[in-house]
Amino acid sequence: MTIDDLIDDVIAREGGYVHHPADRGGPTNMGVTLDVARDNGYFGDMRTLPRKIAAGIYRRLYWDQPGFAFVAEGSWPVAAELFDTAVNMGAGTAIGFFQRALNALNRNQQDYPDLKVDRAMGARTLGAFRAFRLLRGPAGDSVLLKALESLQGERYIHLAEQRPANEAFLYGWLANRIG
Template identity: 65%
Template structure:
């Protein structure tokens, strides 16, 4: 599953980009120069290899944040968290999940609220398990809730920094499925 997700994000992100309005600076395959440098890459971003980008995506945006453990329970949700994490950071994606789980637990009667810490740990996984048991077929609704939070964040980013308006249409068209 993760290989297909990584290939799709790399294909969508494309090769070398250095958009003047992008605070991330130079990117290749969607990996920012800062992330590449923090993980040992010292060359020009124009030459950052696709396999190196794929390895970073698997490690930093799938395994480390625990989205692989979400995939064991809900592959559709894990795919959404991976894509959101690539675009906004894994902690933001995890927090979206935590917020949605808390809002969907019927006042704590289905399962306990979780701390909004941006980490997929035992409590978040237990809440996810509780949600999936009490809401059979609810996986689609949970994904919609995460996407709604993502869309709201895109609008906020564009409102707070007008230069982000250059990206808003693409974010909404390509990141919300």
């Protein structure tokens, strides 16, 4: 699997043009919101957003800038989960979940020091991930993935509790984004 495969999967899952009245993101196409498209130089009609532009946005904002390729060097499944979470919740949220999960799995700092949950992928976060993988091996990926998905699921439920209009999306979020 490659980042291009992940992008293809996201675009297929997100579908085409949508303008749901309960979605604060407004018009979207292939999962790219109007504001994100504008911030990335696309000023055309969202109904005709070119796939190439959407794919470029996904790669730049949700893979390259957060540094998930560095995570992929250790674990492709973990990097893929972080990418998917970033697409749906933002890269900072995905990295924050990663840092929180690594902190919770370090056995009270016996395995590596706690991380500051600053929502930025840096040398310490990558070092903690390497230490986790050295200790737990590839089998640890499944536990780390469960922790990441648990945090993601809790966030979806919180969003629905805080804003009842989000209940329109909760079932789909849980069905399509967790597991």
